[in-house]
Amino acid sequence: MNLADTIAAVATPPGDGAVAMVRVSGRRARAIAAATFRPSAGKPLQPRRFTHGFVVDAATGTVVDEVVAAWLPAPRTYTREPTLEVTCHGGRAATAAVLQAILRAGARLAEPGEFTLRAFLNGRIDLAQAEAVRDAVSAPSADAVAMAVAQANGSLSRVIREVRDPLADLGARLEGSLDFADDGVPELDRGTARAVLEAAATRVDALLATAGPGRVRRHGLRVVLAGMTNAGKSTLFNALLGSDRAITSDEAGTTRDAIEEILPVGAAAIVLVDTAGWRPPGEMPVGEAERLSGARTDASIPLADVVVHVVDGTAPHHATAGRERIAALAPGGAMLEVWTRADLHRGLHAGNQVAPGDQFRVSAITGEGIQALRSSLHARAVAGSRGAGSDSGGELLTNARHVDALRRAREAIDRAMAVVAGAMPDDLLAADLRAAVAACSEVTGEMIGDDVLERVFRTFCIGK
Template structure:
């Protein structure tokens, strides 16, 4: 439950830095500013103006640090409450000391995500925008950041508002006829009702269809590099990274452990996983590496199956194919600078295939494009208009809404009572409202905001 008290926390990352920020929000923020911050003159703080001065220990009169302070008077602040920010030097000890003085002056320590939660509860942002704040902080690529910023700015919320407007129009029509049971729904009213519901359903289905792309932009994907020893798996990783990360030798079985690195391909964050070559071996260490590789396969969103294009496939290649049954694959023929000797079996004929030479860099751009197109199907993810659902919570709630809308249309066609039809519309509306926070239970809010860091 929201209590209008005053909270405080360090809003900058722990450790050393040029600046550390202690944030305060609540009705006591102005009085705390006067108590702990000394300027060269008396009088009130002018809102949204920075002041230079010192943070003072109110008990000893000691100067704790030289600092800047700004007071943002409600409602023109992040939380729509009075907000004080003190910018001091960014050392761990000095920021903790400033925070302690603020707490002693009447604030309490904020809980994780409590500043953003107050912004939501005070109506400055909705729940989609609140969740996007943490995505902005955690974004690993420019495209992931752009998607998060679009959601934070309210573009996804605007789409959902349009959906809810259509559902409210439909519900109003149904309830009007419930209030006048002597009147039957005339064909024109039924057609209008159907139009509103289908518009809403189409918009929701479009958002659900974009979920896979939105999710991979936000979370990234795991791409496993698999193949038998000495086909160029580690060389491929190094080429994609443009640095020597994995050891490469002519000795088969060099890679015996799992190597993971992040690669950015056109804004898509990829967690590249280089693995031990899969083959039958008596070497105890290499055998353990093969075991780890087989354990990693189920976790991968995509497998790059690397084969040596200058040699025919053998039993080791076929053993790997059996281990990868059912996985999403791209076949990578390495060593295309050498005479080609590999024969692709029929079961691999329809698999996406790219020919590369890790020694010369041939085909690497084509491989990157094939990986990108596996997950992003022609969407202009760098567009200012790009909007996508990127959280499982949102997808599941929107899917629940479509189920109720489908039940409504079926019930309307089957002559169900208006009361039953209204229930389906209310449930569909509630599901969309739970995405934006209008109908979200408190326990779900607790789970969402507990994922935030303290100070945000």
């Protein structure tokens, strides 16, 4: 990827829309604008103003589309490079034609995330901010957007610096005393070192404790519907979503693949997963596909934040086997229980394994119980995405890469504390401090290899 190239891409999603936006960034953006944009009033593009006009083919002069163009000189742009933004008609053909005209005038198609990569490489944002930009795009809920926007504006990076800087200072003082020991620079006082390390450990622990809520905030609460075949899982899935997403039938084994959909609940989100049912005790799966789909269901249970055990209310004797299977697959996991077909039976078949408040009677026919279940899931989604203490400064770790780096930082802090406690040599302490600082710096991307960069930006969409 040559960063001296001028890049272009459609920044809006494909398909029919009122408008679409083609973005151009790089040294030649101004020349490309001159070659492809013809202002309607004859007046040239003004910086940071919208100008109505036409995109034309640079070679033939034929009109490609009617557009509004904005010329954004460097460095106050997303990438810090000269940027041209062309808002054109939103159809696939119009968008493609505008992009082609711009590419023919000397731009190349941007790689996924390349605009944001340039913003990072040009020092406008750090890596944690770049990742938050991506997360804002894919956020499933208003809460997730708000978190991503805060992080894109540096909220997490600030917290990381607050952890890292005292460790870096301590390391610098230590290295100073090591280098100039003969020149009368005093040795580092171990009490000071211990205090700095303990403060950092407390903050890193508080941050690491937010990884669970952070994941729920970013992706939504993962709720898996599981139970015996024909219990009414797919019917419940559709009722909760309010759409006929999954096929339902009175034939056992209709659902073969786990399917998932985002269910917005207030400002939070649930990832609702419908699974293939298990055969009740005494029945065998019919065929290879059903055996495979049963295994897939089993695999989805430990990944759930909440398992909803769906029981056919007219077949209460199936409940125990389902509960046992779920408990074996996800020991200690959160479980709700839903008794379906409330229109055909009375009462809940309580067992001592499920708390009464966690049991629901529902009917897909009358709609009974659906709202109560949805409210309960909503409360869990909100609670599950809330950070616990104030030690994390209200910040949540939403990214596995950050969690991994901070775990390594924490290990290095632990080793440093052992050096201090064991009165071991200062150069060991210096090495552990360097490791802790380096791990913190990975989060913001000051100390990372090209492989990490490539991996991060591969997860972006083209045009971002």
